[in-house]
Amino acid sequence: MRSTSKMQVNRALFWLLMIAACTVAVFPVYWMLITSLKTTEEVFAFPPNFSPGLHINNYVRVLLDTDLPLWLRNSLVVSLCSTSLALLVGIPAAFALSRLRFSGRALFSLLILTTQMIPTLVLIIPLFQIFVQLGIRDSLLGLIFGNFAFTLPVVVWMMKAMLDGVPQEIEQAARVDGASWFQTMIHITGPLVLPGLAATTIYAFLDAWDEYMLARTIITSPENWVGSLGVSSFVGQYLTPLNLVMAASVLFSLPPVLLFLLIQRQFVAGLSAGAVKG
Template sequence: MARFRPFHAIAVLALLGVAAFPLYWMFVTSLTPSARLFGAAPQMLPDLAQLPVYLDALTTTSLRHWLFNSMVVAVGTTVLSLLLAVLPAYALSRLKFPGLLLLGFVLFLTQMLPEAMLVVPLYDIFARLGLLNTLLGLILANTAFTVPVVTWILKGAIDAVPGEIEEAAHIDGCSRLGIVLTVVVPLIAPTLAAAAVIAFFHGWNEYVFAQTFISDDQLRTASVGLASFVGELSTPVHTVMAVGFIYTLPAVVFYLFVQRYVVAGMTSGGVKG
């Protein structure tokens, strides 16, 4: 039976408090009337009488549409990134062919280009293809940035899969594609979860492409919609914090749902066998 260590427990609770405090402060600020926001003493406890601000945010704005759009973009980016990255990751890990190192370098090179530098050429390409003002366009743009990262993450996990398992599947008559889909992919499921978190967060938080490619208010993502509350002369801080708190919750819930797989995936590439 493990021995209880109070100092370790206190340290863990302290770290949890530090991690959760920004969310708590957003919640408290969202329930603080504007007249008291800039008082001499900060309000540390939420004023639950102000909870209708959340109902107002959901009913008087397009927040529900924005959250739905963000979810579509994030899930679409995650699924498409994983689908497109599995086979290149397997090729980088298992196959030997001319230009292998160059391909890996090019994948790294794509991460050196900031999104802002590609907005103009992508805008022109999407305009020609009819992808402007569509969620599909945002999914494709975000996927282009996440696939290289996901590919290298999955490659590290595939490197740790014993080759004997694939040889046994090959002897049983399984094709190369069948080996990837039925043998390798289940074995690297924890790493797939870790890569999914990265892709999901990128699609959920992305702002530059969403601001540039979308002009219809009903197709805005939540990141762009949240920024629209900032006015030139005044900004309803408590409303912004309420919307921001609601916007943060789905990403937090998603991470909590897959966090045990993420931890396993982060370490799966370090031990072979």
């Protein structure tokens, strides 16, 4: 009886902790949503109102009266292009580091890891000078290459860790059957590392989507602003319309959420994918 009561108490404490943790994690998102639907008077009302309003005019204003749609489009272009480049280069590099044996492989892996020990702020000034010389300073192309450079080492290491967990016997069997390295990577190893690929894609996209310092440094023209710069422009010196800021923040948060929901299907499909030849 005591053992059963103790298990029930532990289970109740566990669920209470889970509910508390979920509340702490979800409440800021809920507050952002309800604030985006309030008027200015309701935002600063005391005591605060925790129920959402019905003022969608805030969204209409940020979409029609500002360049937020353009800034979100720029963010989407930069994030998709930099993510695609990082995956295109990083996956073959990770495959080579995980499967091939060549001179200097350990040193090359260490150099890739070392790049993550350097603060991003230290690299921004050299990148700025490089972009000036290349003539891509105030352009989306510069942001694409910059985010690609920041994301590539992490993509390589994440995919290498996933590839190291795949038994090499499966690939060796495919090679015996006449498959090339490329065919083995695409048709045999690919389905097995699909969950890791989904996680890597989400990371690379979010890293480029949320990036601010590089964009703040090299972008000066408002038409080339990305979403992070656009949302920060709502903050004024004397007045900050919090309801408009929250409405813009909700719209800025939608693409990453939609990407996660889209890739989640591939994530679940990868868990049941197999490549063992019977």
